[in-house]
Amino acid sequence: MKGLIWFRNDLRLADNPALVALSRRCTHALMVYVIDPAWLKPTRHQSRHLGRFREEFLYQSLRALERELKKRKQRLVVKVGNPLEIIPALCKQHQINYVAMTDHPGVYERQQVAYLERVLPCEVSVSESFTLFLRNQLPFEQSTFPQSFTQFRKHIEQQNTLPCIPISTPDSLPAAIQERRDIWGGQEFVYDLTPYHGGEDSALVQLNQFFWKSQGLKNYKKTRNGFDGWQFSSRLSAWLANGSISARMVVAELDNYEYRHGKDESSQSMFAELLWREYFQWMMHYHGARMFAFDGIKKKRPLTSFYCEKFKAWEQGTTEYPIVNACMRQLNQTGYMSNRGRQIVASCLVNELGVDWRFGAAYFEQQLIDFDVAANYGNWQYLAGVGADPRGQRHFNLEKQAKEYDPDGSFVARWAQASPSESLLKF
Structure with a gap:
């Protein structure tokens, strides 16, 4: 049987049920990753889906995956284009009987899976491994899903719901099907991600x-x-x-x-x-x-709008709040910001500057090396008062936050004069 695995947010060989299923069912297989040019285009919230830090980290991760596959006499076929056109075309060209992929909670990711399940004439297998628990372990409806983290945690504890045990790397992989790879990851990057390295x-x-x-x-x-x-x-x-x-x-x-x-x-x-x-x-x-959505899962419209000058000041780290500026300059130069920093700058954008939270969430999506769609948008909704926080909108006292978490002012001082052209890498 001929198979194809579409790698997405599962760039590994260990604990990859989709890869194990493919290896058990198929004698020959294509290992595919698709880079969608739409990731690099600005959205209506003025940011790209994929910024330079995460783009480089992705390419490092793909090269690492390619090396591991090569050890097992397989290869990673990277294509550039719309995956909903590329995957069906590859299946038709190579007479694929079986397609494997890993489920992901993202809206567009799930829409893509649903589309391929409809149009592909072969068997499509969707495995779960992006989360700790399986879907049948959390039998909620939208209306019954816990409205706060505390409720969710209590449900897990009361039901004694246990995370799935990771599975091993397959002993062997199906033989490679030959297919041309597109040119990818050849551009020069101006950022050094050290000590991060993908893979x-x-x-x-x-x-x-x-x-x-x-x-x-x-x-x-x-x-x-x-x-x-x-x-x-x-x-x-x-x-x-x-x-x-x-x-x-x-x-x-x-x-x-x-x-x-x-x-x-x-x-x-x-x-x-x-x-x-x-x-x-x-x-x-x-x-x-x-x-x-602007009004979030609570369907509660916040009293914010979009003010270009205020947003640009926040984005570039030139507000009147030193702790916010330091965090944003760190983000712009390293692709990283601490969890505490993310809460502080989000509170500032929504409360002090009165800017629509979605612009901040979109900017994080572009800049963060560790962007995760659910965690990012869930946290922004939480801070904006339209999400899972039972207390409503979180408004941080920025001066108090700075005194408590940067008491000697060393963090602010370090990033005070930082400019985008500098290379401050030991973050």
Whole structure:
């Protein structure tokens, strides 16, 4: 049988049920990734879907995946174009009998799957591995999905719902079907992503570094609200976002850590953050396009609009708020901002500047190396008061935040004079 796997947000060989299913069913297969030029075009909220940092990280991840496939006598066929045209054309050309892919909660991602299931004349298999839990473990309707994270967590605990156990890499892969690859990833990048580097191997190195070598997890409860540095958080979010590592693999490592050292505040805080990620994934799964609506899942219109000058000042880090400016300049030069920083700048855009939250969410989508559609839009709705926060709109006291989390002013001072032409890479 001839097969095709369409890699999307599952750029790894380990814990990849779609790849395992393909390997069991097929003797020959195409391994495909499609780069859609639409990702690079500005949206109506003035930002691109894919910015330069994440674009480079993606290309690094694809090259890493290609190397791993090559070791197993396979190859990654990268195509450039509309995947809903390319995948059917490849299936027809090579007489494909079986198509495998991984499910994703994103609205457009699910629409793409539904379209291919309708038009392809062959069997289409959609596996679940982007989330900790399977769909049948969380039998909600849109109307019954928990309205707050606390309710979601209590449901998980009361039902004793356990994350899926990650599965191993297939022992062997089907033989490669020959197909021309398009030119991709050949442009010069002006940014150095160090210490980030895309790919499954790099993700596993960082997992080991944070959990074991640097003892970052041991100190996570104390350090997780930091702004700068590498070890104050796990930094796994970029690899989780494009699927170079799965959340299930991280939880399995966390279980291993707790088995050896016992549960503590830091390990529990780490699991809570992964559960927050999970909550937003299922929120998008159940609420769909409402995650992008101005009035959010609450259908509550915020008292904001779009003010070009205010938005540009926020975007470029030239507002009257030093802590906000430092965070935005860090983002613009590194593709990264801490979780605390993201909450602060989002609150500023919505509350101090009165700007439509969707413009901020779209800018994050463009700039963040670790952009995840559900987590990004879920968090922005939360801060704007149109999402999952039972308390309503979150309004941070910016001066108080700066004093509490940057008491000596070192973070603000470091980024105060930063300009886009500088290369401040040790973030």
